[in-house]
Amino acid sequence: MSAEGKGTAPSTRRGFLAGTAGLMAVAGSGLGGSAIASSNGSQRPAKREIEPFWGDHQGGIVTPMQRHSYFAAFDLTAGKREEVATLLRQWTAAAARMADANTAEPLGQDPAVPAADTGEALDLSPARLTVTIGFGAGLFVKDGQDRYGLGARRPEALVDLPRFTGDQLVEAHSGGDLSVQACADDPQIAFHAVRQLARLAYGAAQIRWAQTGFLPNFAGKETPRNLMGFKDGTNNPSAADPQAMKEVVWVGEEGPDWMRGGSYVVVRRIRIALEHWDRMKVDFQEQTVGRRKYSGAPLGAKAEFDPVDLDKTDAEGNPVIAENAHIRLAAAAQNGGARLLRRGYSYNDGVNFTTERWPPWRQGLEYDAGLFFVCYQRDPRTGFIKVFDRMAKFDTMNQFVTHVGGGLFACPGGAAEGRFIGERLFDSA
């Protein structure tokens, strides 16, 4: 679907740069020379800058979180199943190359054709790029049509998400037949990766909606603060614990073959009414969350990682962590043991026109910022849906947050080198 490299062209991003180095030396330009030399093809990026692509699981799920995320949902326009398989084969190959510090496809040197890579990642570190691919319900059935003969293979767990209390999902930020999340420590690398996949998809799929996200530059052992100013993720299961991930995240024998080692991702674009939150007293904020703002300690405890004691009461017999506090409603103990692996990012899309929800009901331009919530689980029916159904009804935080977009996608297991993500779905169809 795009121009192939030709002739003697070096095939990698690094190789290309090495190829130009001679030219630079001839020109004798110190500045130009050093710019190229600093990413000279003979220097592999440091190992810590490369996340493995091939394996039992897709990257970007239990990978230590990178600082930037770019999520895109695609609508399929392909007419035939084989075109979808071809697209996934190309996406897999390109994603693997980019994660390994290469261009999306071998970069030709024929200037008379469009380039096989758009170029903005040249000279850059891969910045721990991961690309995670998911399948929405529309791959299996859309508007009642089984476009690709895959309808019978739709996993039971890939349900249509119910409408939750308070949902204000915007069509332009919801759904999609395919999902791609690129995460990297450099926003340009994440953007570049999605853009290359979009380019490879010409004629087969097009972006439906997209969302950027970021984390602060926190040290690895710290819990980053979200835009509410609270530490977020303290009670997340550890992605570094394979047993916990096996229980919480990875699809096992209960799923179809192509989903084994995969996971279901729920994404939600959650706008936070920061303009209101910022006017609240700190103790009200803490009652809402159920934790201290600055230390991150659960109410009634001393330190961030102290256990959450939901039974503790004050002198009057009232629960120290309120009945409608966020962390109580999210707690596994309150949800039949249901757990999720959260992997969300803050987002900041500027300001929008909104109407306040309470007196004096002002209208004005307010923040279009909040949380791009991302969570992985073995089964959304016993994961996000179970947990969020109660939270949507009772969580005090709902005064400040509105779900305005999102989707549910089945992320297949990982691929062995040379195979492609989702291949077992298409093989068996």
Added chain:
Amino acid sequence: MSAEGKGTAPSTRRGFLAGTAGLMAVAGSGLGGSAIASSNGSQRPAKREIEPFWGDHQGGIVTPMQRHSYFAAFDLTAGKREEVATLLRQWTAAAARMADANTAEPLGQDPAVPAADTGEALDLSPARLTVTIGFGAGLFVKDGQDRYGLGARRPEALVDLPRFTGDQLVEAHSGGDLSVQACADDPQIAFHAVRQLARLAYGAAQIRWAQTGFLPNFAGKETPRNLMGFKDGTNNPSAADPQAMKEVVWVGEEGPDWMRGGSYVVVRRIRIALEHWDRMKVDFQEQTVGRRKYSGAPLGAKAEFDPVDLDKTDAEGNPVIAENAHIRLAAAAQNGGARLLRRGYSYNDGVNFTTERWPPWRQGLEYDAGLFFVCYQRDPRTGFIKVFDRMAKFDTMNQFVTHVGGGLFACPGGAAEGRFIGERLFDSA
């Protein structure tokens, strides 16, 4: 306009953390303890993480570019001049504190009042934060009203920008009475800074529009690539050259007293039709820009920093750098010596519904991404307006770029410690 710190509360972001360290030690939580200790109040951030705030010039103009930018334009709602002066005094004090790794205001420990800082920058490095404040025409006259008695002091150079050929400026991304640009190596730090100023402005001003921006993680001596995949900024005057800055950027004796040492900033939200650009042959892209894509060399030269030879012709006598190439039209030699200091960032706001400009005139969701162009100059009439007037008419690149928002703001000179940005305008009024 917001709660003041009370009693014995430590007054700094670092101090606050130091205050909690004892608590953490008592709790004996290794994980929690290390998280706090890593940003312990007794450890000043490294000098390289702090940009000076006070001085002859505002920061964020000749400061080496940080990786992230958050720009916001505000509409003034204050009724009186003194309220505007108070706002600027508060903004200056908060910006200076945040640049120095402190909370926006002293952080109280009274949980029964809203916090004096929203908290998401706690534990974080200031990441070389700069905050640059500018004055739009609306501070002086708006809808024919001289709201603050400053109309007679509007600088001649603070013109109303003309409508340029091809402009498709959207009201929701244009204009504003005040501008704030926060730049930092951490997007959360930049967001935090603007948010604190917005909070301090309650009742006096509100955000009108805002725009995020980013650069790739490039090495200091390299020229970063923009989203077109080209190196961008090669011929920028050096911000490290005081003489060049004096000539190009800083207002001198020709300006009013309060603008001396200041500069005029033009910002333009420039959408790039990447969906088209990516389909173009590399040599067409290079003809459009006037440079080689991969090396950055001007056409007809060898290396990025080789001089741009606009007179060079090929065997048929045609100019090697085309008459309508971007770098020819931007060249000082073609614009009576007019120069600018560009300090722009790429932006990525996802996708929008657009209509293609040429066959087959498809409609669909396309990139809402491009360049948040930012340039500084002594006088926009002999800077941006002079240069861009011709470019808007003739630049081949106009096939791919559309200016969809922006503004012009007068950024006053810097402030001595204890004074505030723009004080001399108000003093003399």
